[in-house]
Amino acid sequence: MGRAEERRARQGGGRRRAAPKSSAERSGIRRFFTWKKVLGSFFGLCLLGMAAFVVMYLMIDVPKGSEAVAAAQQQSNVYQYSDGKIMARTGKVNREIVELAEVPKPVQKAFVAAENKSFYNDAGVDFKGTARGLFNTLSGKGKQGGSTITQQYVKNYYLEQDQTITRKLEELVISLKVDRTTSKDDILAGYMNTSYYGRAAYGIQAAAQAYYRVDASKLTVEQGAYLAAVLQAPSQYDWAVATDTGRELVKQRWEYVLNNMVEENWLDPAERDGMKFPEPKDPKGAPGLEGQNGYLWDAANSALQKQLVAQGKAADADEAEKMVTAGGWTITLNIDKKKQAQLEKAVKTQLTSKLDAKKRKVDADVQAGAVSVDPKTGRVVAMYGGVDYFKHYTNNATRTDYQPASTFKPVILAAAVDKEAETQDGTPITADTIYDGTSKRPVTDNGKKVGFSPPNEDDVDYGDVTVQTAMNKSINSVFAQMGVDVGMEQVMKTAGDLGMDTADLQAVPAQTLGSMGASPMEMAGVYATLANHGEKVTPSMIKSVEHKDHTVKIPDAIGDSVISREAADTVSSVLTGVVDDGTARTSVRDNPARDGQQVAGKTGTSDKNRSAWFTGYTPNLVTSVGMFGEDDKPPHAQVTLQGATGLLPGKGRVAGGSYPAQIWAAYTFNAMGDVSKFDLETKQGSGVQPTFTPPPPEPTEEPTTPEPTTEPPPQEEPTTEKPPEEPTDEPTEPTEEPTPEEPTDEPTADPIEPPEGGDGGGDGDAGPVDPQQ
Template structure:
């Protein structure tokens, strides 16, 4: 039986098929499929780029399929995740700090928290927190959809998620989860936040959030924070104080105004923003906002009694290192479970404290002399070998004197800054000399010859002589000549912090900058370590719940200045050390303070001509570099008090005392360096002219001899006499 004509298959030639194609006679016959495909990709009947461009139907279909799949997966997760039990604060482990020898130093970890009902929290506190953290808290679903999108994107990219959470999400994280910023934890947080939002009232969630949030100062919850910052219960907080507590939720480590000038500036700015934000969101009137113009300064933090004496200062320095090196926050530490091994040497810490107490007792009489009142001392000892901070003196007692004097940044260095000016002046000269004389000059016997850098003179005085004198003019002129930016660059390269540098004015070269004792002690090791600098460190190992925390390997050495410059500056520092230690004995009399044999001491110091309201002495031996600062301050005075008259008329504005503290301390912990490559300290006038030649043969130990002469330098790799041990 024959089919009707209309139903018979049409016979066409290849030419006819190509001619009748939608693309015309130039279409690619191979692109035409034998039959219709479920997914038309690459697209049939298309050529070039159009063949590989998906149609809108395909794109929309795939998007719909992805959304359905993601929604289905989320629904499965939602049904499977149960709301866990809340954290048990009593089960939190303490954070333990250890001395360098492995013995326990202190355990910190009692949870400071006292729950209150929402009715006990002033409305002003509730409004401030909501305005700062989640303005649409009462109308949202408990989650941030931007956070969900961010989490989804992170899942696809294999990255971690970050902040932007609602109050409900933060409450879930505080109460049920860890603080880890991982994708899995973020997804679980979103699911739990939805469940909590659907099963509890907003008031219950807000109450839980206020009772579990971290406010700093070891305070969990608004009640503990109210006592820690203002000494009152939460119900007595006023709107201005409430705005500051809301500010702290952004990060107490950065916004507690008592933790330094930068923190104070940030706190004031955000405090203003929180108040303004309440006006913007309609919960505070402009008239009420106008009544809150004065920043509500909180009381000073109080250390727990377990951190009395120097312990609190040691914990403070270790914590700062943890935060800067490993990204560990104050809340992390308060959550507990850490085992922190430090570089602090218990014997040296005790000896340094005793040395300060002895010199204060012998030389100061605050009951009889008004000038002896409000005197503070800060000191730090760093190991030149590797930069380890082995001891600090932060003040009389960490629980009564909160500021850490060993790590303060408000005491001008005065003449103790001059070595960095000298080094900056020598650096370009040494490069020229090295270029002319070569890097490997030897005599006929094969011994290396030193590269002599001409000693520059300014204001009619060679800088090497001005190092031990009281004249400032040569250094002011030197700074102008070489450029204050170059001086600053040298000081920072040697290890001083950028933020401690003063304005680049003519007085910059005579020490208006305010480095800490820790940083000055560390920076001076650069001169005795052949120009190499190592960042000071205070933590050697960190574990949490038995698992090692990465990021705490020893800092590596780096080149801060040429070895030629370092050797020449250290020659001048040896003379400064001799002059200071033999003129200002710890017993108050002239002459050397100890008959015990002593190796070389590289030192810098302030002098009576500084008039900078501070007294410094920094002395480095082969084993220890110790910086001691003395200054006067009191809470109600914005600036340091004058040092005139401290200790009586013969104290040289207090400059005799840091030297005596240094000598008393070093006599106990570092009486005689084991490798003595120099004779005992000798008068500066014995120093010979620059350009002297080394007689030591390559590869052989150096013979005992005189300390390095001013201007004397030598080639890289040649053992110096004296030099810091690498």
């Protein structure tokens, strides 16, 4: 046997060869997808794509120079009062074109280092970044970085800002053509001159003035690196309004720019090591936005930008800001011109005219903010943002960094009544429910102490009191226990339902003292919902918007019921007691302009006296007034209001029942129209029936006589009102270090009556508490 035969014999002897498959068995995927077919299809698609791109390249032309800048970028924005009368008109786009030679070379390099290190060598297009952008657009993820400087210049100069597939393909083709026909210097100059930097500044020259008050030719490398960094997210990275996170991010971006410059040998490492972050100056308003107009303009713009994002017309806040500042909008606000003037007058006559920073340093630190809302429509009919938009950039009406203090207490009661909550012993919580008002009484949960024992104002023990009395006198210990009885998770949920931003807040007992941040706008919305019988009211700045290229629908400010009518009306009824028999009685109840008007409201005074509030309402008008202690020198830290206007320096605290309530009364009783009564569907509270008030215990400490002062109390007329027999409201800010049981501030033994009444808030009233409890 030959070797070949022997080998075949061995192979055949071990196993049987499988029979070849028939053609009928060759089915499924292999039948239709062979490697030849897959490869052929791939190349076919590539050829089709290339052909389509060639067609696009031939069909899409670079727009002519005379058509380059969109018409909308040359227009103004018009802002009108609710009656159509013009409030303000912004000028043409804030842009001044400068030659590239006017911008220092290192600053030019900073922009290249920030956005496109390969700029001087690329073909004008980043295909990977463009593909990523197309994918994100198709998948609804919005815009994403990756474009070259040339592409961004083309988008800024030749195209609209909309995020569509067509626009992105146009950007790609035009960028390739522009890179072939335009020098890199001209492209870089065009990019720097057309980009939006925030603060309504288009172009490097306007940005240099807006952030550093210098011409572009005078920018340092550090300043140029900041402007290059801020381009990534103008609204988030503007140092004047950025959050702590935003400031950290823009610093990191600034470092990134400078490090890239070193890497590209555009900056000496030793020089880089000696550079310090160049903090921008505070913004300046545009002409025509002096006084309150600037605050109204800013609030209207913010509201419009939110709607552009919410309705999918802008990918994010930065793109929305660009669209608004580009111009062409007619924005009609809900602001009532007459009520706006009345609110401004009330703040001036009741507060700002009494401030004298030359006599008292603290007077320079006093800020006021107010928002007035129609609870039936949700329209913001008046707003006070500060002394002047040019002098104080931050809008005090919308800022959320100060504690609302005891103005939060009605939220706790609303949650209790709405959810039919009970005390620890099973008693339903109503206006007549008895609570122990002993100061520093440990809060318990099912018999167990929760480690929270807040003191009352001036550490006064009230003994057994009704909920009505506890609201009138703003007794901390009662509402701390009530919050735990209801359940802090439910309290915070109700707060969110009513309109407070509770997304990042912990449901801990310390929140019962109003230790979170809130704005007058926010609190006006909460109380407007109460006034509107539980139907959600979201304060609305804008009545209508018009633009030739965009349609924006303004959502209804009135929503569904978020708490029952009985709960809302019960709280309104209880809050009438604060005015008629509580911490706002002197400023509001006894005001001669009241003329029988029924009023509900609540005072608030935070710990350290850093803020003081009065939020109150009639059936047709809700207004929240806040006073804030803010150091007039950078970094504008929160400071005390004590001694402002000459109130017993060192002791005279500014309480919610004093200036805030006075401003509220002077405005409301002038602006409310006809006298009206609440339509309440409840049997509880002072608004519908008298409530029994157990007598408070005798003070354990003899009151002392207030020290005399050479400064007379700031009051318009002498008053014979006697100080209250017991202290009233409480400060609410938790301190950082001490434990809840050990106050760090020595409480005053005697309350000091603020001018024209007050809620007696002051330093150390709430005592130090742990916000994590």
